[in-house]
Amino acid sequence: MNGICEVTFQPYGKRLSVESGLTILDVARRIGVDITSLCAGKGTCGKCKVKVEFGSENVEPITQKEMKHLSREEVNEGYRIACLTRILGKMIISVPERSRVGKQRLQTEGLEIPIVLDPSTKKYFIDVPRATLNDPRSDEERLLQSLIDRYGLRDLTIDYEAARQLPVSLRKENGRVTVVVWNDQRIMAIEPGDTSQRCYGFAVDIGSTKLAGFLIDLNNGKVMATAARMNPQIPYGEDIISRINYSMAGQDKLEELQEAVIDGINDLINQCCESAKIRPEEIYDSSFVGNTCMHHLFLGLTPKHVALSPYVPAIKRGVQIQAAKLSSLNTYKYGRVYVAPVIGGFVGGDSVADIMVADMLTSGETILDIDIGTNTEIALGNKEKVTICSCASGPAFEGMHIKHGMRAATGAIERISIDPETHELSFRTIDDALPVGICGSGLIDLLAELLKAGIMDCKGKLLDKQIPPQLLRRGTDGIAFVIVPQKTSGIDTDIVVTESDIRELQLAKAAIHTGASIMMIRMGLSLNDISKLIIAGAFGNYIDPESARTIGMYPEVALDKISFVGNSAGTGSRMMLTSKECKIYADRIAEEVHYLELAIQPEFIEEYAKSMFFPYMDLDKYPITKELLTRLNRSRDSLEGVGFVS
């Protein structure tokens, strides 16, 4: 069956005519409909469920592979897995809320770290003398000598494109020109007249999920505008491995992913420029921070070997190139692009930024820095030595693989408390909307509260006897605890947490805790040595530090030692944009920080097993939590299996 099929997506009302034989996901990508896909279209995650509203006769019959992801009801209602279903004729498809990528709460804020303003890119206004028969020096000589005389700028070279501007610019306003100089070394633009007051830079945090951009006035370091959006690579796979797989299918696929992220960045640039009333070509310098995969994809470097053992990046040091190398980037074409260095395959520029923001290499304190994400990077040390590791904590805290998990978007439950006496549950949602799911901070609260209420034991088992019957559900996948019953939820069912959800979260928190434990063992440091625990990451700012500590996400540090730095990748990107010193610091971090490969440490298995417990198998290491749980728990069951229970 060949031909052209008209496909309409609801509720967007987007319509496209395509050749038959494409999958629904293919068509969605073409038309710009973001459908969640964790596996990049391999048919393994089952997240891209859509409903064929009309035209069900124009798709092939449902297969066994699809059936694995669909309930009987869903099949009856016409649900299909978008990546496994090929379109053979005209149809209307509806994308349910849960399959939409959705507008997420994007954190762009980060700490304001005081730095000495010294950007790589600066403007200099200069009045160049006219040539005469008695002084027939070239344009180049007259310009360069004037810059030496006026500003002491020696040994400058002129970029090719600036050289082409030179004879024209020099004669437009009678020798009055503004030169844009990079690193006091290279002239990258020569503009007629005095434009020295308009000199801008753009700092970007390239997250796997979100992009954040900051428009900076390079004359004073001030943030003029901020913008954020989802990473347009998401339709190619929510997780990094899916995107790497996609990029490996060919040079064009790699470039497709590169273009996607640059398109997203251009969108940020345009938003910021519009709001600050500047032209994109007035952005002469930009700075990019991202994890190693984002770093490689942004630069068009194959990320293949980042994903394969022994997981090494192609390039490690900070990259400084002409913007034109990334031809579609919408800044001054012959301006500069800086990409922060990476430490290793699993610890990228975002980790460099973490360590820089925490100033770990020069600070007198011993700092434990945890940047929570799908991969959680943990840095530990002081000016003597800093070590970093990466834990495959997984996307559970981002709501993935969790029955009603979701990102921190409108309607997500972000705060939960349970009365240990009455077991009454209270919650708050983002934007105070009807609850439609539960996000990471809500999940951490939930686990801590279930533990404290004695509804869940230290092994993560739900104790059915402790659950009020109206909040208990039983299914083929074990028992579930109702957070919001259907009648008050924003979706058609109860919002619940299942034992399998708890298992996912348990694995995630165990991974982080194991990393921190092993780092302390390897560095020969005890809890008392740590003077600061810094939580970084966009998501970090929203978690309750006590809940996280209660479930044993990290060692039991006094709450007053814990601080949050938010999106330190963005903060670091801004620092590197506005300070040459910070760029040098970044390379120093990438070179000096020692990478620890967790998986090959002898204590790994034992520590991981112990960390699976809430908060930890050996409760003596959690004296505060031990006291709390012992006091609250009326049932010894909930502490069963924990080391101290003899």
Added chain:
Amino acid sequence: MNGICEVTFQPYGKRLSVESGLTILDVARRIGVDITSLCAGKGTCGKCKVKVEFGSENVEPITQKEMKHLSREEVNEGYRIACLTRILGKMIISVPERSRVGKQRLQTEGLEIPIVLDPSTKKYFIDVPRATLNDPRSDEERLLQSLIDRYGLRDLTIDYEAARQLPVSLRKENGRVTVVVWNDQRIMAIEPGDTSQRCYGFAVDIGSTKLAGFLIDLNNGKVMATAARMNPQIPYGEDIISRINYSMAGQDKLEELQEAVIDGINDLINQCCESAKIRPEEIYDSSFVGNTCMHHLFLGLTPKHVALSPYVPAIKRGVQIQAAKLSSLNTYKYGRVYVAPVIGGFVGGDSVADIMVADMLTSGETILDIDIGTNTEIALGNKEKVTICSCASGPAFEGMHIKHGMRAATGAIERISIDPETHELSFRTIDDALPVGICGSGLIDLLAELLKAGIMDCKGKLLDKQIPPQLLRRGTDGIAFVIVPQKTSGIDTDIVVTESDIRELQLAKAAIHTGASIMMIRMGLSLNDISKLIIAGAFGNYIDPESARTIGMYPEVALDKISFVGNSAGTGSRMMLTSKECKIYADRIAEEVHYLELAIQPEFIEEYAKSMFFPYMDLDKYPITKELLTRLNRSRDSLEGVGFVS
């Protein structure tokens, strides 16, 4: 009248369908038929005569402006001025021999100067250790450390494009890669396996008229192949000013000229690569030498201000850029391009090459270096000080503005002698073909022989009494001397030299002589101080040094002090390609050599007037020639007006 007209050019048999309204010259350019045009299509030179063979009803009637350039016979035969005649329908046009640019004798040879081989671009083969979990260093670190360990290459950076090759190349032959390094600073390519034996460079001499290219093996400095061709910019104007005017009509016109010369260079590259059996992408480095206008047009810099007082270049220092900046250049795209520095608006990279080849800045001798061309550059000095000037000698010695002048191509009379007794004339033509005109070396011989035979006096006046009647012609433009009568010539008329031709040559030689005289005055040097007279330039090699001296083209230097270096621009280009030291020397020359603006020197008018005489007004300064002429000349008339005749 609009529509499509089919136009055929004979004898080429080239055919093109074009919109009506274009001029014949426009169409010729589109189809690649080279028609001589000195004025770049302005209708002032009248050199682009063509004959409308069929379809004369499809052109507008002949105008007064065309008539100025055409004889009655030509009009009757259907001749038209190509740049003034618009095509309105189908036609066949024949391009007469004299209007064809023609295949010229192109000199590519130059001196072989012994230099220490040390090219900027070198290849290094290296076996990079594999990454392991215990050594998870990035590809970049492992590569760079290996290069330090094996070759002591420190502080290398990796170009963006090489970085993109790195992870792939490193894994193709199990870590064995060859890196291409520029200036021991930048890695510009990373190739799998051992390709270190294949490392090539290309040196180019960009002449206004001809392009010469040399394919060099950078491992040993040997020339592997040589090619030459006309500069494809010629159809835009044979002289530089016409091309500058063309380029000023808009950015697209400037780029058109830039593309034209790059196309021509690509042609040379392809020819050389084919003959040497290498691929153009194995050329990693290239070097370009040209006069200031060629330099600007090649780089896409507007040459406007080179042509306007005070005649300053935009850029003076040597330019080192990535080949990709000249996007159509057919070498390794991310290789390097070097463009030699220029000294001033009238003294370009070719002059730098002259001075380098003569080694004027370090030699113990005092050297007078004359590079003869449309502009003749004269350098004088020794290691204490070198000064250079440029003389507007004009294109007369290239056969232009000379009734039967032509370039040094097949059929050109290149040697002439006249028996002073019998006045019998002998000549030799290039390729021993039937004579069709006379080229520069022939013109110089002719003047010297006419002078020695007493047929021409020292003022350049033809003495009709001394001309055998069968060799004398009288016309509205004075008298003419027959070099080859019609019956033995290869064209339909006598080949003659007119008094007006002599005037052109006189002006040209006077310009050169004036330059040399003033240089000596300004430098406080006498003839005895000069230990070497070096004649450079493609044309220089063919001239008879005695004839040139006899007519006073340069001061009367002993013949054994005169040497020829041929195309020293090409030699210099090769030197700069294969030696970093030579690049530094070139910049030193551009910086240290003092430019002398002849026109503003107080002695200029007087010296010019004196130099108009053959050989010079004050014959005492030409004792050898004075003796010769006095001995040969039976008539005092021929020496009339010369200073020594009291």
